[in-house]
Amino acid sequence: MSESYAALHTDFYQITMSAVYHRKGMNAEATFSLFPHDLPAQRGYILAAGLADALEYLRRFRFTSEEVQYLASLNRFDPSFLEMLAGLRFSGEVWALPEGTVCFAGEPLMEVTAPLIEAQLVETRLIQLINLHSTLASKAARCAQAADGRVCVDFSLRRTQGREAGWAAARSSAIAGFTGTSNVEASRILGTVPVGTMAHAYVEAFGDESASFRAFADTFPDGTVLLVDTYDSVEGLHQAVQIAGELRQKGKRLVGVRLDSGDLVGMSRQARQMLDAAGLEETRVVVSGSLDEFRMAELMSQGAMVDVFGVGTKMGSSADAPYLDLAYKLVTYDGRPTLKLSTGKETWACPKQLWRTLDGDGRIARDVLGLREEKLAGEPLLQRVMAGGQPTGPLPTWQDAQRRFQEQKATLPEPCLRLLDPRPLTITPSRELEKVQQQARQAALQRGKRSF
Amino acid sequence: MSESYAALHTDFYQITMSAVYHRKGMNAEATFSLFPHDLPAQRGYILAAGLADALEYLRRFRFTSEEVQYLASLNRFDPSFLEMLAGLRFSGEVWALPEGTVCFAGEPLMEVTAPLIEAQLVETRLIQLINLHSTLASKAARCAQAADGRVCVDFSLRRTQGREAGWAAARSSAIAGFTGTSNVEASRILGTVPVGTMAHAYVEAFGDESASFRAFADTFPDGTVLLVDTYDSVEGLHQAVQIAGELRQKGKRLVGVRLDSGDLVGMSRQARQMLDAAGLEETRVVVSGSLDEFRMAELMSQGAMVDVFGVGTKMGSSADAPYLDLAYKLVTYDGRPTLKLSTGKETWACPKQLWRTLDGDGRIARDVLGLREEKLAGEPLLQRVMAGGQPTGPLPTWQDAQRRFQEQKATLPEPCLRLLDPRPLTITPSRELEKVQQQARQAALQRGKRSF
Numbered sequence: 001m002s003e004s005y006a007a008l009h010t011d012f013y014q015i016t017m018s019a020v021y022h023r024k025g026m027n028a029e030a031t032f033s034l035f036p037h038d039l040p041a042q043r044g045y046i047l048a049a050g051l052a053d054a055l056e057y058l059r060r061f062r063f064t065s066e067e068v069q070y071l072a073s074l075n076r077f078d079p080s081f082l083e084m085l086a087g088l089r090f091s092g093e094v095w096a097l098p099e100g101t102v103c104f105a106g107e108p109l110m111e112v113t114a115p116l117i118e119a120q121l122v123e124t125r126l127i128q129l130i131n132l133h134s135t136l137a138s139k140a141a142r143c144a145q146a147a148d149g150r151v152c153v154d155f156s157l158r159r160t161q162g163r164e165a166g167w168a169a170a171r172s173s174a175i176a177g178f179t180g181t182s183n184v185e186a187s188r189i190l191g192t193v194p195v196g197t198m199a200h201a202y203v204e205a206f207g208d209e210s211a212s213f214r215a216f217a218d219t220f221p222d223g224t225v226l227l228v229d230t231y232d233s234v235e236g237l238h239q240a241v242q243i244a245g246e247l248r249q250k251g252k253r254l255v256g257v258r259l260d261s262g263d264l265v266g267m268s269r270q271a272r273q274m275l276d277a278a279g280l281e282e283t284r285v286v287v288s289g290s291l292d293e294f295r296m297a298e299l300m301s302q303g304a305m306v307d308v309f310g311v312g313t314k315m316g317s318s319a320d321a322p323y324l325d326l327a328y329k330l331v332t333y334d335g336r337p338t339l340k341l342s343t344g345k346e347t348w349a350c351p352k353q354l355w356r357t358l359d360g361d362g363r364i365a366r367d368v369l370g371l372r373e374e375k376l377a378g379e380p381l382l383q384r385v386m387a388g389g390q391p392t393g394p395l396p397t398w399q400d401a402q403r404r405f406q407e408q409k410a411t412l413p414e415p416c417l418r419l420l421d422p423r424p425l426t427i428t429p430s431r432e433l434e435k436v437q438q439q440a441r442q443a444a445l446q447r448g449k450r451s452f
Numbered sequence: 453m454s455e456s457y458a459a460l461h462t463d464f465y466q467i468t469m470s471a472v473y474h475r476k477g478m479n480a481e482a483t484f485s486l487f488p489h490d491l492p493a494q495r496g497y498i499l500a501a502g503l504a505d506a507l508e509y510l511r512r513f514r515f516t517s518e519e520v521q522y523l524a525s526l527n528r529f530d531p532s533f534l535e536m537l538a539g540l541r542f543s544g545e546v547w548a549l550p551e552g553t554v555c556f557a558g559e560p561l562m563e564v565t566a567p568l569i570e571a572q573l574v575e576t577r578l579i580q581l582i583n584l585h586s587t588l589a590s591k592a593a594r595c596a597q598a599a600d601g602r603v604c605v606d607f608s609l610r611r612t613q614g615r616e617a618g619w620a621a622a623r624s625s626a627i628a629g630f631t632g633t634s635n636v637e638a639s640r641i642l643g644t645v646p647v648g649t650m651a652h653a654y655v656e657a658f659g660d661e662s663a664s665f666r667a668f669a670d671t672f673p674d675g676t677v678l679l680v681d682t683y684d685s686v687e688g689l690h691q692a693v694q695i696a697g698e699l700r701q702k703g704k705r706l707v708g709v710r711l712d713s714g715d716l717v718g719m720s721r722q723a724r725q726m727l728d729a730a731g732l733e734e735t736r737v738v739v740s741g742s743l744d745e746f747r748m749a750e751l752m753s754q755g756a757m758v759d760v761f762g763v764g765t766k767m768g769s770s771a772d773a774p775y776l777d778l779a780y781k782l783v784t785y786d787g788r789p790t791l792k793l794s795t796g797k798e799t800w801a802c803p804k805q806l807w808r809t810l811d812g813d814g815r816i817a818r819d820v821l822g823l824r825e826e827k828l829a830g831e832p833l834l835q836r837v838m839a840g841g842q843p844t845g846p847l848p849t850w851q852d853a854q855r856r857f858q859e860q861k862a863t864l865p866e867p868c869l870r871l872l873d874p875r876p877l878t879i880t881p882s883r884e885l886e887k888v889q890q891q892a893r894q895a896a897l898q899r900g901k902r903s904f
Contacts, residue, residue, distance in 0.1 A: 008637040009615055011607070013648030015636065020671045026657060070640050076672065116657060123651075127610040128618065135613075155463070158579040159775045161587075163461055164614025166580065184467065185460040188522050196465030199575075201782035204790040205478060205568060207899055219472045220528065231793050231896055313775050322774040323611045323765050330653035338656040341683050444683055447659050 007063045008070070010124040015071065018117045022081045027115045028334035031351045032123065034110040034130060035329075040321030044422025045102040045412060047141045047405060048109050049172045050133025052099065052395050054126055055386055061090040061122060090118050094386035095351075095372070099133075099396050100175055100404030101381060102412060104425045107354055107367060108382065109134065109326075116333065123328045131326045132165060137172035139293075139318035141405070143311050144177040146296035146419060151308045153195050154181035155288055156316020169316035175401040178311070190398060197225035197258045197286060197310075209236060213243045217254070221247060225256040225286055233259060233267050241278045256284035256308065264289070265304045272305040284308050292319065293419050337440040348433065349440040354381045363413045370430030459515045460522070462576040467523065470569045474533045479567045480786035483803045484575065486562040486582060487781075492773030496874025497864060499593045499857060500549045500561050501624045502585025504847050506578050507838055513542040513574060542570050546838035547803075547824070551585075551848050552627055552856030553833060554864060558879045559806055559819060560834065561586065561778075568785065575780045583778045584617060589624035591745075591770035593857070595763050596629040598748035598871060603760045605647050606633035607740055608768020621768035627853040630763070642850060649677035649710045649738065649762075661688060665695045669706070673699060677708040677738055685711060685719050693730045708736035708760065716741070717756045724757040736760055744771065745871050789892040800885065801892040806833045808863075815865045822882030 021027055036046060063071075068086045071077055092114025097103055109130055112119050144152050154173045160166040170186030180195035181187055187194035198216060206212035209231060217224045226243065228236025237257060244254035257275070259267050264287050271285045287299070288310030296309055313319065329347040330338045337349035350371050355378035359365040370376050384392055415423035429437070473479055488498060515523075520538045523529055544566025549555055561582055564571050596604050606625045612618040622638030632647035633639055639646035650668060658664035661683060669676045678695065680688025689709060696706035709727070711719050720737050727735045739751070740762030748761055765771065781799040782790045789801035802823050807830035811817040822828050836844055867875035881889070 004637075006615065006637075008640060009609075009618060010636055011609055011634040011648055012636050012639070012646035013634065013650055013654075016648060016668075016672060016675075017650055017654045020654070020667050021657070023671050024667050030653075030657065032653070071636075074645070076675065120651075120653065123653075124610045128612065128614065131611050132614050157461075157463055158576045159583050159778070160580065161613035161769070161774065162580065162584050162616025162620060163458065164616055166461060168614060182463040182465065184462055184464050184523075185456075185458075187464070188460060193526070194464035196463055196468060198465055198469055199572075200792045201482075201484065201572065201575075201780075201790075202465075202469045202472070204782045204792065204896075205473070205482065205785045207785075207788065207790070209899065215472050215476050216468075219475050220468060223468075223528065231899060317613070317774040319774055322613065322769040322771055326611070328653075330656045333657045333659075336659065338653075338659070340652045340656065444656075447661065447683060 004064060004067070005060045005062050006057060006125055007061060007121070008067050010121065014121050014123060016076070018120055019077050019081050021117050021120070022084055023078070027117050029113060030116040030119045030330060031111055031113040031332040032119050032328050033108045033331045033348070033352065034112070034126060034326060035108045036105050037325040037327055038105050039424050040324070042320055042420070042422065043138055044416035044418060044424050045104060045138070046134055046324065047137040047176060048097045048101045048103055048134055049099050049137035049175050049401065050130040050168070051096050051110070051385065052398075053133065054110070054129045055094065055391055055395055057125055057129065058090045058094065058122060058386060058389065059391065063088065088118065088121075089389060090114065090122060091389040092118055092386070093384065093388070095382040096385045097381055098383060098404055099398075099401035100408060102405070102408045104367060104427060106348070106427045107369065108352055111331075111351055111382065113351065127326050127328050131324050132168045133172050135318045135322065135324050136169050136316065137175050139321070140173035140176035140178060140315050141409075142293040142419060143291070143296060143309070143315050145417065146293040146300070147309050148300050150306055152178045152311050153308060154178050154183065154316065155310040155312040157183045159313040160316040165316070171398050173311075173315065174398050175405055177402065177405070197256070198227045200227065200230045203227065203230040210239045210242070213239055214246070217243050217247055221250060221252040224254055225258055226254070227258045227260060229259055229261050233262060234270065237271055237274050241274055241280065244278065244280050244283060254280060254283045256286045258286040258288060258310070260289045264299055265302045268304045268306055286310055288312065290314065297419055337436060339437070339440050339444055341441065341444055348429070349437055350433070352382070352433070355379065356381055358411060362411060364411050364425060367425060367427050368430055369427045370433050371436060374430055374432055376430060456516060456519070457512045457514050458509060458577055459513060459573070460519050462573065466573050466575060468528070470572055471529050471533045473569050473572070474536055475530070479569050481565060482568040482571045482782060483563055483565040483784040484571050484780050485560045485783045485800070485804065486564070486578060486778060487560045488557050489777040489779055490557050491876050492776070494772055494872070494874065495590055496868035496870060496876050497554045497556060497590070498586055498776065499589040499628060500553045500555055500586055501551050501589035501627050501853065502582040502620070503548050503551045503562070503837065504850075505585065506562070506581045507546065507843050507847055509577055509581065510542045510546065510574060510838060510841065511843065515540065540570065540573075541841060542566065542574060543841040544570055544838070545836065545840070547834040548837045549833055550835060550856055551850075551853035552860060554857070554860045556819060556877045556879060558800070558821065560804055563783075563803055563834065565803065579778050579780050583776050584620045585624050587770045587774065587776050588621050588768065589627050591773070592625035592628035592630060592767050593861075594745040594871060595743070595748060595761070595767050597869065598745040598752070599761050600752050602758055604630045604763050605760060606630050606635065606768065607762040607764040609635045611765040612768040617768070623850050625763075625767065626850050627857055629854065629857070649708070650679045652679065652682045655679065655682040662691045662694070665691055666698070669695050669699055673702060673704040676706055677710055678706070679710045679712060681711055681713050685714060686722065689723055689726050693726055693732065696730065696732050696735060706732060706735045708738045710738040710740060710762070712741045716751055717754045720756045720758055738762055740764060742766065749871055789888060791889070791892050791896055793893065793896055800881070801889055802885070804834070804885070807831065808833055810863060814863060816863050816877060819877060819879050820882055821879045822885050823888060826882055826884055828882060
């Protein structure tokens with residue numbers, strides 16, 4: 001397989017539209033705005049993520065010669081267009097919310113300004129990357145909140161929707177405050193220590209639970225977490241206490257026990273009690289199994305005694321809301337504001353900026369969406385992260401994003417933070433934006449009617 | 453970037469458990485069974501998919517030297533284990549349901565028999581691939597059913613969960629009966645013609661809707677589908693009829709018009725009427741916008757006149773059920789049946805076969821799950837697809853799978869096919885399996901209690 005920069009990982013219409021633009025000599029500067037129309041029912045905010053991968057995509061964007069040959073083989077495109085594609089690089093400018101920022105419906109996560117063909121061709125992949133990472137980050141943030149100070153780790157890999165989704169789950173949950181992932185490939189890239197315990201199959205392969213525990217502790221005296229529910233959790237816990245005693249005699253300690261099924265509230269309390277009674281206060285109780293923010297909050301409210309949550313499938317697929325309603329809309333072409341009037345889907349014209357004002361308690365009082373050239377009160381949130389096709393600085397790291405989210409979280413009003421039926425903030429358009437929008441709407445209505 | 457065979461795309465515990473197995477000399481033959489515990493609420497069956505990619509993964513499975521070096525850098529593994537990993541290939545046997553087979557809770561989609569370490573290390577990726585493809589295929593099959601004979605095409609790419617998910621959506625929906633995808637990269641691999649229309653941005657960039665339509669028809673006289681709802685759908689339709697007339701004068705025809713918002717029932721009927729009145733019976737009405745099987749069934753029942761459904765996000769993320777509850781459970785180790793007794797999650801021991809019996813109408817009467825060596829009535833569904841780490845024949849193609857699903861669909865009892873609240877079949881265990889299971893359960897209970 002030759003290298004691929006994902007340029008063909010796009011919708012076919014991006015290429016046919018570009019062929020028309022090329023033929024008609026339409027390649028003036030365009031600005032597209034990437035924003036969520038609405039939030040899913042159970043999201044009080046979006047945690048912005050995916051920018052690092054999006055910028056890397058733009059920086060490396062190109063069609064390989066094999067890919068151009070494939071397009072030629074479709075017999076739809078003329079040679080001058082294909083030649084143009086072969087040499088095409090992304091040369092544009094990008095404004096974006098830094099990863100880790102919290103945002104709401106109608107707020108641009110990203111605005112792309114470039115010659116029309118470039119800006120059009122990158123649409124599909126940009127939506128895909130920002131959608132994937134922000135969807136999983138927003139879900140993971142809710143899980144971390146429900147954990148109420150307990151440690152969360154990412155156990156989702158096996159039921160994420162593919163290799164890139166597994167990566168996104170690991171990185172996005174780290175931004176949201178998770179402290180590790182079981183995904184080895186992702187740990188390697190993130191520079192984190194991969195985490196894990198043992199599977200039921202492991203205990204079953206030994207047949208003898210006690211022997212399986214002892215073999216693990218022998219091999220990893222500094223990193224053993226014993227899964228105690230393969231046959232009978234209470235007896236499994238007794239075995240674990242026994243192994244912990246043996247480790248102690250070697251000057252080591254049992255890191256934890258894991259419960260993956262059954263009455264997690266009752267069993268976690270019993271585990272804590274048995275461990276404490278044996279002087280194993282440092283040994284942690286790890287709980288896993290179909291966890292999401294709702295189940296975790298329920299466990300905590302019912303008095304479960306948990307030190308670590310292993311959060312899997314429902315976080316890694318954002319099971320209750322596996323996508324965001326993200327759009328990438330043309331807002332200016334060749335200096336002219338543009339918008340769509342389709343029923344219920346009108347979009348804001350022009351390049352924009354977002355100004356955030358906090359109240360006396362440090363909570364968000366107002367997000368004002370205005371024209372980019374305006375000067376309004378508050379902190380302007382969109383940053384120029386790429387110019388001339390190159391990042392304006394080092395690519396943001398996930399650690400930067402994690403720090404930013406820690407700060408941002410503290411600015412969220414309580415209704416945004418409710419796990420059940422949260423109420424997200426609504427944006428305030430600036431007067432100037434409303435004025436320009438009205439003019440653009442009139443012009444568009446005229447355009448729609450022009451030929452009648 | 454060096455090549456990677458995804459061996460590190462796994463959970464860390466696969467590697468730590470393997471290190472223990474290696475140290476203890478435990479590498480006898482193991483069989484793992486991959487099956488769904490339960491089906492999601494709105495699924496009456498699972499359409500099995502993902503086997504081709506799973507077998508390709510097994511065939512290529514290896515740790516690169518860089519990956520082994522990374523594992524060494526964690527200071528958790530001894531040199532003899534790392535050396536073993538560096539030379540490791542998958543040498544096992546795989547039995548599986550051919551892609552395109554319909555199946556139900558408790559039925560193995562795949563059984564893997566190999567030396568314990570090999571079988572353990574591939575768990576995460578096998579679950580991930582079968583889960584991803586079968587989840588999306590099962591959702592796409594419901595959409596194809598709701599389309600009631602109309603054409604469905606995959607428009608989901610931008611909101612799929614990453615690059616591999618986009619590929620899986622394209623391939624799985626093709627298996628389910630979709631006739632094309634907008635995903636160019638996937639079309640290239642599948643050998644299908646990529647499909648697409650135009651975006652609102654395209655119309656807006658021109659400003660003049662009529663000019664934008666004409667430019668497209670000029671460039672692609674044989675492949676134009678006009679998006680008519682950017683400003684006003686009725687006026688857009690008038691423009692489309694005009695362009696169709698111009699194409700006709702050149703001996704060409706307008707392929708279609710697309711509606712993406714608003715009153716899709718009313719507008720599709722109006723579109724059909726206007727096109728027919730202009731003698732454009734061949735021009736197709738394409739409908740898109742937040743479609744899933746429920747919305748499509750509603751549109752059809754309300755009398756929408758649709759030729760092509762462009763099905764996007766909700767299919768490509770299987771929005772109402774973005775994962776299957778797939779497990780990969782050890783069922784035999786070193787000739788000994790194994791199982792897990794964890795509350796509510798007991799699994800069937802031993803390598804198995806699945807026999808399907810049809811009734812007089814050609815519908816599934818019974819699926820019997822038995823021991824692999826049994827000889828029971830009905831068609832045995834699990835096939836030996838890999839032996840000695842090599843596929844037993846050419847890798848299954850998506851076309852094979854599509855054909856198989858067309859046949860299989862006709863065997864589904866009506867309650868499985870209900871879009872709302874379907875009732876999946878429940879398996880019948882063979883008497884022999886129940887007997888062996890009871891013995892294995894007793895042995896496991898003893899094992900759980902052994903040390904007390």
